[in-house]
Amino acid sequence: MNYQPQQPYQQPQSQPYPQQPYQPYQPYQQPPPQQPYQQQPYQQQPQQPAPQQSYACPSCGSTAEYAPGTNSLRCPHCRFEQPIAPVNREVREHAWEELASLPAKPRGAGGQILQCPGCGASNETNALSGRCRFCATPMVASAATDRIVPEGLVPFRVDKRDVHDNLRKWARSRWFAPNSLKKVNSAESLDGTYVPHWTYDAATASSYSGERGEEYTVGSGNNKETKVRWHSVQGTVQRFFDDVLVPGAGHLPADRLEALEPWPLKQALPYQEAYLAGFRTLRYDVEPEAGFQCAQQKMAKVIEKDVKKDIGGDRQRVHAVNTNYGAVTYKLLLLPVWFASYVYNGKQWQIMVNAETGKITGDRPYSPWKIALAVALVTVLVTLAVVLGRHHHH
Template identity: 50%
Template sequence: MSNPHGGSPAASATYPCGGCGARLEFSPGTNVLQCPYCGFRQEIQASGQQIREIAIEELGSLPRKPVGQLAPYTLVCQRCSAQTQTTATAGLCQFCGSPLVLDPNATGQIIPEGVLPFAVDHNGIRTSLGKWVSSRWFAPNSFKKVVNAESTKGTYVPHWTYDSATFSHYRGQRGVHYYVTTRDSNGNTRTERRTRWYNVSGQVSRAFDDVLVPASMALPVDKVDDLAPWPLPEAQPFQQQYLAGYYALRYDVEPENGLGEAKSRMSKVINEDCRRDIGGDAQRVDHVNTNFTNVTFKLMLLPIWVATYMYAGKSWQILINGRTGEIQGERPWSKVKIALAVVAALIALVVLFLVFRKH
């Protein structure tokens, strides 16, 4: 297969070790490339670039190809000359294991503005996974044997971020509670809470900064969202060196579609702003009209450790935030443990019943 521009296979950047000649990889939690064999370290020099916010009006002038027209890339390893076909923009040579990082200008896509480098290494993953597995009380005991740090794959996942100033007009109702006491024919009284509703309207404004929208559907979006929060202020201007030794997905969600999702996420926050502005004891929001202005966006790469394992003939996946160690994942359930827990709960209820019956 050809590269996205229909030309010859694309050479990928590698970083030779100055000590033993092997290939350097980015070392999590540092700002250096390090040799996994001899320990040689090479600092990543500042590029002098800044992470830019791009006005949405500039989107049409950016050089890019539609996602649907992109073919897999053919990467050429600079160490063994092998060719690897992939849809990732960074990975490892399938023959010699050398890091492969595609020139962002050769991807046919919008170039990332920033990257949040990995900070959690394999030792950190081992600790986080150990705690996570141990806390899955109702998972089979054998589950612990198949989940390990060595099976994880460090992957940079693309995200769109959006900024916007918003000004919203709303219509709704403010509810005020009041209480009514009634008396039945036997003289018994009962107090009921009722709500009196008043029509209201108003306006709220809010500035949104870095609303994140996953730009790849390769991983479950809800699980990726649950890895938040991300320390975005710690992001670095994009440089290929941060990807050395890791995988990087290309985006398959166009920025226009991402903006629609971002507005939907902003609207949920705006709805809560309207409720607070309405006040009272209860609120109804009937209609909100929002004007989005000064909209900007950028492409960011966020670090996720991905673990996929087989258990009971089924594939399971675990995602780990590469900065904080937060884990979101799937796990099997032990029917035996659940059954024993149910039996124990029933026995406890019977014992409590007998104790109270005696008294």
């Protein structure tokens, strides 16, 4: 066996014999890097469904789903519950240096193909989990092929029923909302989604230069004037940042997601695919490097406050801040959000609910009548106050 493969290598000069093994060898070796190699992933993708998890109910055989607020899978048909076995693994931070050793993120033609465990249909999707678009059976893909696998997740605690209750309270508590909005407890669409977020830790040391202003007054009585004496200063401030949160889904409004904070990040569970069953899970499309730039902007705001406090005095001017980031770590977490939308007055309004705390953020209509009434009322009160004030002086 050993003898044969060596021949093409050993005798390249004596052409008569190796000519045959050589000929098939060359055409076979050359094309792959150029043409078929690139096309293969695109061609093969549809035939080869991505590796995925299936959670068959041991009692009736249909697919079980994660039951919010528990550590169990529940069958939607026979209500049989089975506990999700905890994994013996900590949610840990990853050193920034690890990123350099990770392979580049694989980019497929489209999403991956998931085969429905219920009806067997092929579903093409970019999500990590979701439902079959033909029979709504839960499907969960394996994250093992991603560049970075989620480290942990905060599971859904608020279920659909609670979301409806929360929406009702929210609609009732909105000032200036039209009266008919109070009926919005049944959202037209309710979508439970795990949204990827990056967290970053960093030990920062920031050297700064600026000026400290001390106020003093000149003159007296009505001619009093406040002036400022400026002194140039420089110094260093240090701060350790823990779990600075940056959304990893670039197509969602970051300010809305921020409005859902705070999250109980310290209570995140180690990533287990069973918690995704029955929910949609988005893959991150903001790379960790880009996420860290957002995290640095968030840190910069805090550092500037530290610098002003360090400068002291009555007023502060900050000219330059130079920050060094040490011991940087990152991790990918999945956080649970209910996306609700309702139609009001022929327009669609969007709401997000933190599925751990129940906190709501979102669009809501204003009633022009109520606002006009309030403005009129304020005007009346101000006029009344002015009249009474004059009356009092006389």
